[in-house]
Amino acid sequence: MSLQLTSRQSNILDFIRARLEQAGQVPTLEEIGQAMGLANVSAVLKHVRSLEAKGRLVIEPNRSRGIRLVSSADALDADTMELPLVGRIAAGEPLFSEARIERTLRVSRWLFRLRPDYLVRVVGDSMRDEGILDQDLVGVHATPVARHGQVVAARVGGDRFTIKRLHWQGEVIRLLPNSAGYQPIDPDPTEDFAIEGLFAGLLRGS
Numbered sequence: 113m114s115l116q117l118t119s120r121q122s123n124i125l126d127f128i129r130a131r132l133e134q135a136g137q138v139p140t141l142e143e144i145g146q147a148m149g150l151a152n153v154s155a156v157l158k159h160v161r162s163l164e165a166k167g168r169l170v171i172e173p174n175r176s177r178g179i180r181l182v183s184s185a186d187a188l189d190a191d192t193m194e195l196p197l198v199g200r201i202a203a204g205e206p207l208f209s210e211a212r213i214e215r216t217l218r219v220s221r222w223l224f225r226l227r228p229d230y231l232v233r234v235v236g237d238s239m240r241d242e243g244i245l246d247q248d249l250v251g252v253h254a255t256p257v258a259r260h261g262q263v264v265a266a267r268v269g270g271d272r273f274t275i276k277r278l279h280w281q282g283e284v285i286r287l288l289p290n291s292a293g294y295q296p297i298d299p300d301p302t303e304d305f306a307i308e309g310l311f312a313g314l315l316r317g318s
Contacts, residue, residue: 117166124148124159125168128179138179193221197231197249217249217315224313226253231315232265232273238289239263239275244314250275251312263311269303275311 117125127147131139139147145156160179163169172178196213217231228251237246242263244250252265260280266287267273276287276297285305287297299305 117163117168120148121159121163121166121168124156125163128169128181132181138177138181140176192218194218195228195231195251197233219315223315224251226251226310226312228252228312229254229309234275234314238291238294239277240291242277242290244275244311245316249315251314252309253312254309256307258307258310265308265311266299267304267306267308268297268299269305273308278307 124144127144128138131137131143141153141156141160144160145151145153148156150156160169160171164171167182169182170180172180194216197215197217198213221227230252231249232252234244234246234248234250244263250265258264258278258280260278262278263275264278264287265273265275266278268287274287274297276289279286279288279296285299287299289296
C-alpha cells in the first residue's frame with residue numbers, strides 16, 4: 113500500500129484538523145461529506161479508513177465523532193514494529209520461546225505481506241529460487257494452520273527448523289525446497305512435526 117495521500121484524502125485530513133482547531137472537536141462523517149461534496153457517508157468512511165490504514169488517524173468505533181488524529185511521532189510508530197529475533201531451539205520446544213530471543217529489531221511493517229510475530233535467521237539456500245537466501249531474516253506469522261502451496265515455517269523431529277513450501281494432499285504432507293540439489297522433506301509420522309507459522313516476508317543484510 114502506498115503511504116502517499118490522494119488529494120481527496122489530504123483535503124479531508126486538512127478539514128478534520130481545521131475543525132478540531134476551530135471547534136475543539138472533530139467533525140462527524142456527515143459533516144466531512146458536506147464539506148467535501150460527498151453525499152454518500154459510505155464514500156466518506158472509505159476515505160477515512162484509508163487515512164487510518166496510512167497511519168494518519170484512528171477510528172474509534174461506536175462514536176459519532178470517533179476520529180482521533182495521529183501525531184508525527186505516533187505516525188512513525190504506526191509504520192514500524194519491534195520483532196524478536198529467535199535463536200536456536202531445544203528439542204520439543206515451540207519455535208518461539210522467550211528464552212530464545214537473541215535481540216529485538218525495529219522494522220517497517222510495510223516490508224511484510226502478513227503481520228509477523230517474530231523473526232528467524234535462515235541457514236542454507238534450499239529456498240534460493242523462492243528469493244529466500246542464506247542468513248536472511250524471515251518474518252513468521254505464528255499459526256498452526258496452513259494450506260497446500262503456502263510457504264511455511266515448520267519444526268521437524270523436535271529441533272530442526274525449516275522454511276519450505278507445503279505440499280498437502282489427503283494424508284500426505286511434504287515440505288518442498290525450491291533450489292536445485294535439494295530433496296523434499298517427508299515428515300516421519302513417529303517424529304515430532306508442527307507447522308509453526310506462515311512466511312510473512314524477509315529482511316536482508318540485518
